Amino acid sequence: MEGIRLVLFDLDDTLLYFDDYWKRSMYESFESYPLTQGIGMDRLFPVFLEKDELFHEQWLSGVIDGGEFRRLRFIHTLAEFNISTGAEEAEAFERWFWTVRAPYIPHDPLLIERLKRWGEVYQLGILTNGTSEDQYDKLRRMGLDGLFTKSNVFVSDELGTAKPKPDAYRITASRMGFKPVETLFVGDSWMNDVIGPMQAGMRAVWLNRGNKPVPDEPVPEAVIGHLEELEHLLLHKMNN
Incomplete structure (x- = not known):
């Protein structure tokens, strides 16, 4: 060698x-974010995980980039609960998530x-x-x-x-x-x-x-x- x-x-x-921080901090982010905190995590989080997997596959295959992946999983999750959002709201949530995840990153x-x-x-x-x-x-x-x-x-x-x-x-x-x-x-x-x-x-x-x-x-x-x-x-x- x-x-x-x-x-x-x-x-x-x-x-x-990834498992050290992601699911726990993402759950807490949705639970505390003003736009999503009233939905109920027992309803919202399974939908989010489904959308995350869907768009992650598209990202891995090169159909979308990393930024689109994060925006689309948020937008399509909230659409399931008749909440209309766009790129601006998705980016705002992503920054909220970064703040929430900070203490969980080792x-x-x-x-x-x-x-x-x-x-x-x-x-x-x-x-x-x-x-x-x-x-x-x-x-x-x-x-x-x-x-x-x-x-x-x-x-x-x-x-x-x-x-x-x-x-x-x-x-x-x-x-x-x-x-x-x-x-x-x-x-x-x-x-x-x-x-x-x-x-x-x-x-x-x-x-x-x-x-x-x-x-x-x-x-x-x-x-x-x-x-x-x-x-x-x-x-x-x-x-x-």
Whole structure:
């Protein structure tokens, strides 16, 4: 595993575990938001989860972008209760959600220390699908905004392309001054963080938190269940 100089990470469900904050803070956001607090969460939240899944699939398939995904799931949820809203109301709710979720996003000193150690050996970066304002807010809440800045964070809405398109990975590596062959990608999505990077000429480590069955092809450098398992790989195995 010689020759790796750049390590790129996915953000959601890799550096930041979605289940740590999302459902609980989203529920609280709807429960407390003036426009929705009177509907009743036993009625509203199942509808929202249904719309979230529907439009998330459209986002993953490239039909809509991350901003449209967040707006549409809100607008269509409220439409089920005969409440007419548009982009302005959806954006206002999203900002309410960011405020509510803030205390739920973990500030993990151990993660910060690990990333600092890895950063002494490799250049580090993030390639993530989403909207810039949202992703930078997460990094700030996590205490990672000192390690990851505009120079080494690449968000699909700014990049103009998204994972798993090969150019998303190649552009990111190039802007950081590296070739794909010098790059290791680490993430939880088999399609976005293993197949996509490897098709672009990178190597990959799959973060398989749920112990899902490992597909036969392609073969990543490693499959890990927890991010801390990357320590041995990066600081020992890859330098031997």
